[in-house]
Amino acid sequence: MASVTSLTASVHQRLADALTAALPDAGSADPLLRRSDRADFQANGILALAKKAGANPRALAAEVVERIVKGDVIEDVEVSGPGFLNITITDRAITENLAARATDPADRLGVAHTDHPGTTVIDYAQPNVAKEMHVGHLRSAVIGDAVVRILEFVGETVVRRHHIGDWGTQFGMLIQYLLEHPHELDHRSGSEDTAVSGEEAMSNLNRIYKAARVLFDSDEEFKTRARRRVVDLQAGEPQTLDLWQRFVDESKIYFYSVFDKLDMEISDPDVVGESGYNDMLEETCRLLEESGVAVRSEGALCVFFDDVKGPDGNPVPLIVRKSDGGYGYAATDLSAIRDRVFGLKADTLLYVVDARQSLHFKMVFETARRAGWLNEDTKAQQLAFGTVLGKDGKPFKTREGETVRLVDLLDEAIDRATAVVREKAGKVGLTEDEILENGRHVGIGAVKYADLSTSAVRDYKFDLDQMVSLNGDTSVYLQYAYARIQSILRKAGDARPVAHPELALAPAERALGLHLDQFGELLMDVAAGYEPHKLTAYLYQLASHLTTFYDQCHVLSDANPPEVVENRLALVDLTARTLHQGMALLGIRTPDRL
Ligand code: ARG
DSSP states (O other): OOOOOOOOHHEEEHHHHHHHHHHGGGOOOOOOOOEEESSEEEOOTTTHHHHHHHHOHHHHHHHHHHOOOSSEEEEEEEETTTTTTEEEEEEHHHHHHHHHHHHHHTSSTTTOOSSSSOOOEOOOOOBBBTTTTOOHHHHHHHHHHHHHHHHHTTOOOOEEOOOOOSSSTTTHHHHHHHHSSTTTTGGGGGGGGOOOOHHHHHHHHHHHHHHHHHHHHHHHHHHHHHHHHHHHHHOHHHHHHHHHHHHHHHHHHHHHHHHHTOOOOOOOGOOOOOGGGGGGHHHHHHHHHHSSEEEEETTTTOOOOOOOTTSSOOOOOOEEEOOOOOOOOHHHHHHHHHIIIISSSSSSEEEEOOOGGGHHHHHHHHHHHTTTOSSSSSSEEEOOOEEEEESSSSSSOOOSSOOHHHHHHHHHHHHHHHHHHHHHHHHOOOOOOHHHHHHHHHHHHHHHHHTTTTTSSOOEEOHHHHHOOOOSHHHHHHHHHHHHHHHHHHHTTTTOOOTTTOOOOOOHHHHHHHHTTTTHHHHHHHHTOOHHHHHHHEEEEEEEEHHHHHHHHOOOOSSSOOOHHHHHHHHHHHHHHHHHHHHHHHHOOOSSSS
């Protein structure tokens, strides 16, 4: 494997060896190593170990220092305070480490794969057929897409599932309406090149939805026909299914247009909606009933939980089959678990779904555990996300109190971002096309970054002014940091990035280099906990180290000897590639010129 051993790992190993030598009885002792402001690293583990062994911590620390191998990686170790170790790394080791990352033949910047990759099914980006997408669907898509990319990068096998809402009683009304007004979705009988746009598709669906609703609420006979149509749909009556399929297809045109705007690849085989599990529902119920996990209660098939009670103190069951024989959301999710575990052979199931559905998933997972479909080796987890709030701190709504259309929001972000890009475009010499393209990358990047940079469970404020701000923790700040490096590399002319391990480094170079060294370990941590916000924090710190570096060190200065220029080019080049890789894992583009 071509992965690069991090300096942290090397230092850790040396300290652990010295500790074991000094305290042979301690077994594998953890030196508790962290990055530190005082030196490059600090080890705090000796205190606890000394206490356990009944030794004097400072004396033990001194003994450990004696045994640490110095010179190649570790420049210096000092005992400080009650028994901490302050560790300084050699400049040579830093530069050599960065050079190894830069020349990684696998082009992974030296990042390793996880030790035990498995198969993860991730359920995300799940809009509902014949309905507009809103900010909740945005969060699921953005977080899910980032987690997919991160997991795949560290070597996990990932299966994507877009569990779209494509089944339910509302289709009776829609299908019946279309049956009685057959020309309402007729455009596709026209020539191929009159393909509808996503926008048109949604407006068709909206129109039909509203008209059908009006009829349903005002016309008792239509209502009866619509209800009968639900039965036909469930029975798989061909003409009814055909019309249902037209709603699904029309909706997909719209969904794909939104995902395209979001710069996200969603592919057809991964769209397995609620309807995809219809054939399993009956068996799921039978298995649950036979094993006694589910019981009949007032005609319905239910699962009960000791700790789930309603406001009246009575237990609230998970209803797997209603008393009228209909299956709901729970039956579908339980069947999907069986498919994902036994069909797709997943060992991890992730659900990127709104926190307001947490009780549902808690009950579904517990049911699957009782049924033996989930266990120690096969786990399910909801990556619950919080609500998107408006600037006023209340759930995001239009002035009229309606849910905000996702498309409008994205368009506004792109408009704002384009204005920001345009302001600086003259200096960089961008063409109008480039301004528009960068505007899209900056606008969509801003929305994604804002979403990903707070921990998912927390609510967050949707504030476009803040999102496209050039200063602070925003994607555009990182995109400018990247573009600035590209501009330096272009200006460097014949000078190439070449590492020179013999050179002494300035403090800002060391700080930047040591931060770059942590990228691989950070990604392992991000992947293990499904926490993209730790990656945004890392990248923001990286850009901040870069800013300090620019303040203190010139790259292309005539006063620099050529090898200093080359070494600094190597440093900024690796920084740019790390920014690019990190942003790509978040689904955000880094334009070369901005
Ligand atoms: N379509 C649902 C919604 O819009 C989300 C589906 C979540 N996934 C699942 N397996 N239940 O709220």
